[in-house]
Every structure is written in C-alpha cells, then in structure tokens.
Amino acid sequence: xxxxxxxxxxxxxxxxxxxxxxxxxxxxxxxxxxxxxxxxxxxxxxxxxxxxxxxxxxxxxxxxxxxxxxxxxxxxxxxxxxxxxxxxxxxxxxxxxxxxxxxxxxxxxxxxxxxxxxxxxxxxxxxxxxxxxxxxxxxxxxxxxxxxxxxxxxxxxxxxxxxxxxxxxxxxxxxxxxxxxxxxxxxxxxxxxxxxxxxxxxxxxxxxxxxxxx
Numbered sequence: 001x002x003x004x005x006x007x008x009x010x011x012x013x014x015x016x017x018x019x020x021x022x023x024x025x026x027x028x029x030x031x032x033x034x035x036x037x038x039x040x041x042x043x044x045x046x047x048x049x050x051x052x053x054x055x056x057x058x059x060x061x062x063x064x065x066x067x068x069x070x071x072x073x074x075x076x077x078x079x080x081x082x083x084x085x086x087x088x089x090x091x092x093x094x095x096x097x098x099x100x101x102x103x104x105x106x107x108x109x110x111x112x113x114x115x116x117x118x119x120x121x122x123x124x125x126x127x128x129x130x131x132x133x134x135x136x137x138x139x140x141x142x143x144x145x146x147x148x149x150x151x152x153x154x155x156x157x158x159x160x161x162x163x164x165x166x167x168x169x170x171x172x173x174x175x176x177x178x179x180x181x182x183x184x185x186x187x188x189x190x191x192x193x194x195x196x197x198x199x200x201x202x203x204x205x206x207x208x209x210x211x212x213x214x
Contacts, residue, residue, distance in 0.1 A: 003122040006032045006049035008040055008066070009084065010058045014107070018053065021111045028118060037061030040070055049079050051122050053114075056083045056092045056104070064095045071100030071199070080121045080200070088132065091140045102200050103128030125186070127201050130168025137209045147211040153195045161188045165201055166208035 005022055007030060009015040019030045032047035034040060037054070038061040044052065052070070056063040063083050071078045081101040085093045086108075093104040105117045105128065117128045127133065154162065157178075164174045171185045178185070189201070198207060208214045 002027055002029050003051060003118065004029055004031045004049045005118060006043055006047055006052045008034045008037060008052060008054040010035050010055060021114060025115060037063055037066030040066040041073065044070060044079060051118055052079050052081045053118065054081055054083050056085045056096055064092055064099050067096050067101050068099035082117055082121045089136065089139055094136045094140050097202055097206060100199060102202050124200060126170035127168045127205055130205060133202065133205050134209060134214065137206065141210065143212045144210050150196050154192060158188055158192050161185065162192050162204060163208065163213060165189055166204045166214055
C-alpha cells in the first residue's frame with residue numbers, strides 16, 4: 001500500500017527537498033503541496049492524503065492552527081499530521097500535538113528519520129519520538145489531577161497496555177512484553193482510544209503525562 005503524503009511549508013527549496021526524499025521510496029508518494037497553512041483545507045479536500053507533513057511556523061496561518069482547523073472539520077476522517085519544527089524543545093510542537101497532530105520531527109533530521117516518522121504516523125502503531133514528546137510535556141506542561149471516570153472503564157490489562165503504548169512501544173514490542181499476539185494488542189489499543197476518547201497513540205502520551213500516569 002502506498003502512503004499518500006501532502007507537504008505544507010513556506011520554503012519552496014526545503015519543500016522540494018522533502019518531496020524528493022519521500023518520492024524516492026516505493027511505498028511513499030507526494031500527491032500535493034502548499035506553501036502556507038491557509039491552503040491546507042483545500043489541499044486535503046483535493047488530493048486526500050494519508051499524511052500531511054506540515055511546518056509548524058508559516059507566514060499567514062501557522063501549522064498549529066491549520067492542524068486544529070483540519071481535525072475539527074474532519075474529525076476521524078482527517079489525515080494524520082506530522083509537524084516539522086526547527087527546535088527540539090519547541091512549545092509549538094506540543095501545541096500542535098494537542099491540536100491533533102500525530103507527531104513531530106526536526107527539520108534538520110536525517111532523511112531516514114523523516115521517512116520512519118512518516119511511515120509510523122501512517123501506520124499508527126507506534127508513537128513518533130515518544131521520549132522527545134514526553135520531554136516537551138515535562139518542560140511546557142504541568143500534570144493535572146488524577147484521571148477521571150473514563151480511566152475507571154479500562155480493564156487492568158488495558159491499563160497495562162496504555163502505559164506500554166504511552167512509553168512509545170509499538171504493537172509488536174507490547175505483544176512481546178505482555179505475551180500477546182499483535183492482533184490482540186491492536187484490539188486493546190483501539191478499545192483504549194475509544195474509552196478515553198483519544199484520537200491516536202500520541203494522545204495516549206499526552207493523557208498519561210497530564211494525569212500523572214508516567
């Protein structure tokens with residue numbers, strides 16, 4: 001299956017370089033590009049990508065706002081968003097994740113890191129840069145109170161898997177640790193997301209941190 005990718009960045013040369021890297025892979029295809037966040041909605045409606053790789057800072061409409069608008073408008077039908085940031089400790093990356101982005105990657109990351117991030121976001125079975133995401137949360141966010149009634153709906157096994165997923169383990173890694181099949185882990189993760197009303201696995205990291213579970 002080919003992952004359809006849209007690029008949104010206000011630097012044309014950088015965008016062209018990213019497109020070249022992505023299009024060099026047989027399982028990835030750049031299907032559309034835009035030079036600012038105010039074009040995201042139209043771009044997504046036109047090319048229907050699986051993943052949007054988007055700069056977090058742009059001239060007219062920043063990536064955080066564009067991500068929020070996209071996720072609010074399309075809900076579960078929204079493509080996964082991978083935001084690009086210049087700094088490894090950038091509060092805007094946290095803002096983007098809270099707005100609905102599925103992960104972030106540094107703009108000066110190695111090509112293989114970007115490729116792995118795009119694939120991980122598209123696949124949805126692991127968290128992109130889980131350790132870095134937790135570091136950002138620790139720096140820019142304060143844990144809130146204990147989890148509410150929604151957490152009580154989780155079974156003991158689901159709580160274990162929630163914590164495993166929140167540390168960044170993939171389905172395969174959780175399956176090995178918990179002595180389960182990958183299919184069973186996938187089912188558990190899906191149920192956890194539904195019970196906690198979370199969009200994806202990176203939201204598990206945010207939830208676990210904000211409620212003092214990590």
